[in-house]
Amino acid sequence: MTVEEIITGMRxxxxxxxxxxxxxxxxxxxxxxxxxxxxxxxxxxIADEHQKIFDTIYRGSVLEIRRLGVRQLGDGLLLLHTESTLQVPTGPREGTVDAVQTKLVRGGLIHAFHNTARVSLATVTKNDPELARRSPMDWKS
Structure with a gap:
């Protein structure tokens, strides 16, 4: 599978x-x-765990996935970054969930996948406006 086929197929x-x-x-x-x-x-x-969430907390949800970037790491290994928007119609996760993913792809299959939900800096900084204005790289105790 190509990168685009993987993204389309997963969606x-x-x-x-x-x-x-x-x-x-x-x-x-x-x-x-x-x-x-x-x-x-x-x-x-992976298939079984996803079926569980498809049948429960993410029932009827709609996922959009967009490619952010892909680069060759050598030996046929690709580093693929994607972002996603998930619309959840009901239940404990009702609403919109934004995330970014890192995938290692070889031979048209994903070998490693890391999914990270995107949240605002205000949430991470516990609504500390001064800290939220700074880059996380500048955070000091």
Whole structure:
């Protein structure tokens, strides 16, 4: 699969609520770090865990994925960054969830995936306006 086929296929799998189709984009021994920090190992586990959320907290959700960048790391390994917007219609995660993902791709399959929810600096700084104005690189105790 090409990068664009992976992105399109993942969007289609999510929006269909199809864990097996989602998992088909991963290598058999892939690692997946989800948005809450759990490490899922292996295509079957990734597919099963996604089916659980498709059937519960993300039922009926709609995912959009956009490519941010891709570069060759050597030996056929690609570093792919994407961003996503998830619209969740009901339940504990109702609303919009924005995230960014890092994927390592080889041979048309994802070997590693890290998903990070995007939150505002105000949330991270606990609404400290002075700290929120500074770059995180400038944060000092």
């Amino acid at each position: 289609q799998a999510w929006n269909a609520g199809d864990g097996a189709a989602w998992g088909s984009h991963f290598a058999e021994d892939a690692d997946y770090v989800d948005a809450v920090g759990r490490i899922q190992r292996g295509r079957a586990v």
